[in-house]
Amino acid sequence: MSWESELKGSLKKRGQLPKDFLLTPDEEAWFTHSGRTDGVPFSVTPLFFSRAAGGGKDPVRRQFIPTIAEFDKKPYETADPLWEASFSPVPRLIHRYRNRVLVLVTDQCAVYCRHCFRRHFSGKASGILSPEETEKIALYIQDHEEVREIILSGGDPLLLSDSRLSELLKKLLPGREVLFRLATRTPVVLPERINENFIAAVAPFPNLVVVTQFNHPREIGRENRRALNMLIDNGIPVLNQTVLLKGINDDADILEELFTRLTFLKVHPYYLFQGDLAEGTAHFRTTIDDGLSLMRTLKERLSGLSLPVYALDLPGGGGKVRLDDTSIKRREKGGCILEDGTGKEYWYPD
Numbered sequence: 158m159s160w161e162s163e164l165k166g167s168l169k170k171r172g173q174l175p176k177d178f179l180l181t182p183d184e185e186a187w188f189t190h191s192g193r194t195d196g197v198p199f200s201v202t203p204l205f206f207s208r209a210a211g212g213g214k215d216p217v218r219r220q221f222i223p224t225i226a227e228f229d230k231k232p233y234e235t236a237d238p239l240w241e242a243s244f245s246p247v248p249r250l251i252h253r254y255r256n257r258v259l260v261l262v263t264d265q266c267a268v269y270c271r272h273c274f275r276r277h278f279s280g281k282a283s284g285i286l287s288p289e290e291t292e293k294i295a296l297y298i299q300d301h302e303e304v305r306e307i308i309l310s311g312g313d314p315l316l317l318s319d320s321r322l323s324e325l326l327k328k329l330l331p332g333r334e335v336l337f338r339l340a341t342r343t344p345v346v347l348p349e350r351i352n353e354n355f356i357a358a359v360a361p362f363p364n365l366v367v368v369t370q371f372n373h374p375r376e377i378g379r380e381n382r383r384a385l386n387m388l389i390d391n392g393i394p395v396l397n398q399t400v401l402l403k404g405i406n407d408d409a410d411i412l413e414e415l416f417t418r419l420t421f422l423k424v425h426p427y428y429l430f431q432g433d434l435a436e437g438t439a440h441f442r443t444t445i446d447d448g449l450s451l452m453r454t455l456k457e458r459l460s461g462l463s464l465p466v467y468a469l470d471l472p473g474g475g476g477k478v479r480l481d482d483t484s485i486k487r488r489e490k491g492g493c494i495l496e497d498g499t500g501k502e503y504w505y506p507d
């Protein structure tokens with residue numbers, strides 16, 4: 158089946174769930190809540206749906222079936238926890254780090270992750286970059302010679318057709334060598350997306366890597382292995398960013414298995430992210446202490462090749478910092494104080 162028809166077969170409504178797929182009261186309550194239209198939409202591909210084997214606590218199911226907990230907004234949570242708007246010199250371009258920019262290519266995703274941190278944008282119908290927006294972004298990149306890397310993100314940039322994607326890459330390419338990073342969850346949730354046509358579309362851009370998001374070993378099946386092998390066999394490196402999710406993968410055995418299997422597939426576990434303070438995601442967040450303790454265990458068990466960097470994107474635009482046993486400077490107001498590279502302080506809840 159083509160990826161387009163697999164995507165069209167996605168479940169988007171409560172009524173499309175199979176009769177024997179019983180919702181828990183907390184899940185049911187999301188589907189009947191009037192505020193759901195302001196939140197991240199519900200959509201799941203048939204393949205990712207099939208990976209959910211159990212009830213309300215199932216680690217895959219919890220990533221795509223919303224619950225009423227998404228309406229529980231903590232005072233310290235915000236719609237744009239990383240202050241991306243303040244690092245956006247041109248609409249839909251984020252320039253926070255000197256040598257790399259991030260482009261919000263589309264707001265659409267194949268599956269809407271319930272833990273999504275860019276929830277003010279994902280699935281909000283802003284659509285694909287317009288030709289005018291693309292033009293402005295391309296000019297900005299051309300003018301900023303310090304930019305050596307262009308990250309295509311969103312949303313999921315691989316929801317663009319192959320022709321639109323290669324057209325976009327061509328337009329963004331400045332007259333100097335840059336690296337393209339495609340940040341996409343399609344190898345996990347829509348592996349059919351990785352096909353011969355895609356490989357041909359990106360072949361003219363040899364400086365290209367794919368960064369994906371596997372969060373649980375159960376997400377790696379035959380279809381996913383095929384997609385990853387195809388990328389790697391065609392010279393496209395694949396890296397993985399895992400989001401640390403309470404009750405889903407905050408367990409040393411699960412992460413050990415996930416990172417080991419990814420390494421066997423030649424996918425490098427790049428980051429393990431501490432949860433961002435995005436509205437309605439508290440039920441997914443562990444504490445930093447929990448994450449540090451997991452990392453200590455993983456360090457004893459895993460090859461250095463399989464051990465990701467444990468990191469947090471500091472709330473309030475501080476950027477990404479690595480978390481280790483020296484990161485917490487002190488405790489304050491039910492949370493901990495962390496520092497960015499310049500010594501500026503940031504608070505994160507315990």
Ligand SMILES: *Cc1c(COP(=O)(O)O)cnc(C)c1O
Nearest residue numbers: 251252253254257258259308477
């Ligand atoms: C995460 C991120 C990057 C990439 O950071 P790396 O540490 O290179 O992975 C770039 N720009 C923005 C805005 C980001 O959020």
Ligand code: SF4
Nearest residue numbers: 266269270273312342
């Ligand atoms: S694929 Fe990425 S942008 Fe889309 S919902 Fe998941 S985390 Fe958010």
